Amino acid sequence: GQNIDQPTEMTATEGAIVQINCTYQTSGFNGLFWYQQHAGEAPTFLSYNVLDGLEEKGRFSSFLSRSKGYSYLLLKELQMKDSASYLCAAMDSNYQLIWGAGTKLIIKP
Amino acid sequence: GAVVSQHPSWVICKSGTSVKIECRSLDFQATTMFWYRQFPKQSLMLMATSNEGSKATYEQGVEKDKFLINHASLTLSTLTVTSAHPEDSSFYICSATYTGLAGGPTDTQYFGPGTRLTVL
Numbered sequence: 001g002q003n004i005d006q007p008t009e010m011t012a013t014e015g016a017i018v019q020i021n022c023t024y025q026t027s028g029f030n031g032l033f034w035y036q037q038h039a040g041e042a043p044t045f046l047s048y049n050v051l052d053g054l055e056e057k058g059r060f061s062s063f064l065s066r067s068k069g070y071s072y073l074l075l076k077e078l079q080m081k082d083s084a085s086y087l088c089a090a091m092d093s094n095y096q097l098i099w100g101a102g103t104k105l106i107i108k109p
Numbered sequence: 110g111a112v113v114s115q116h117p118s119w120v121i122c123k124s125g126t127s128v129k130i131e132c133r134s135l136d137f138q139a140t141t142m143f144w145y146r147q148f149p150k151q152s153l154m155l156m157a158t159s160n161e162g163s164k165a166t167y168e169q170g171v172e173k174d175k176f177l178i179n180h181a182s183l184t185l186s187t188l189t190v191t192s193a194h195p196e197d198s199s200f201y202i203c204s205a206t207y208t209g210l211a212g213g214p215t216d217t218q219y220f221g222p223g224t225r226l227t228v229l
Contacts, residue, residue: 030216031216033217033218035220040200040225041222041223042202042220042221042222042223043153043202043220044220045217045218045219045220048217087152087153091216095216096155096158097155097218099152099153099155100152101151101152102152
């Protein structure tokens with residue numbers, strides 16, 4: 001079956017760095033997406049990886065290893081506004097997104 | 110770019126009534142639109158996928174006759190919750206994808222702001 005695993009909740013300190021891991025199992029693979037979702041709001045697109053390696057975009061970076069079925073989202077210089085849920089989603093061979101349950105990130109001062 | 114709007118933002122209705130939710134892509138033509146439902150503290154649940162001019166593809170367990178989807182144009186899709194009941198109360202979110210737009214990966218889903226439905 002198809003499956004996405006990511007931690008349910010993580011806590012980090014303002015100004016620090018946090019890494020949110022995601023492992024996936026899909027029928028075929030057409031890329032890995034990360035979305036941010038603040039409470040009561042819709043998700044917003046953060047990143048897309050389809051090739052192995054690290055993609056950096058400001059304070060956020062996303063890494064992919066296709067052979068390991070693994071990705072992580074790295075958030076640097078954490079700010080209070082980064083408190084949100086982070087959703088990992090893998091696209092299968094039919095271009096369907098398989099969603100993880102999300103990781104709730106709590107930032108403490 | 111890639112802005113998706115939804116209307117209404119929130120709606121309260123009586124049990125047994127029908128509610129229509131609109132999803133519009135404002136600055137691009139959406140090849141595909143998706144409808145999701147999200148209950149509190151749970152992940153997104155895909156309800157259906159629709160392409161302009163064709164019937165929507167519903168996920169297993171989603172009642173086609175209860176959740177009517179119309180995708181009349183490349184910029185508009187509607188979801189109608191018919192004969193709504195309290196258990197249909199949820200956060201309904203649409204998303205849209207496009208292909209070939211410079212600056213973004215294809216098949217990225219861009220989400221509308223969501224519609225919070227409360228059925229009394």
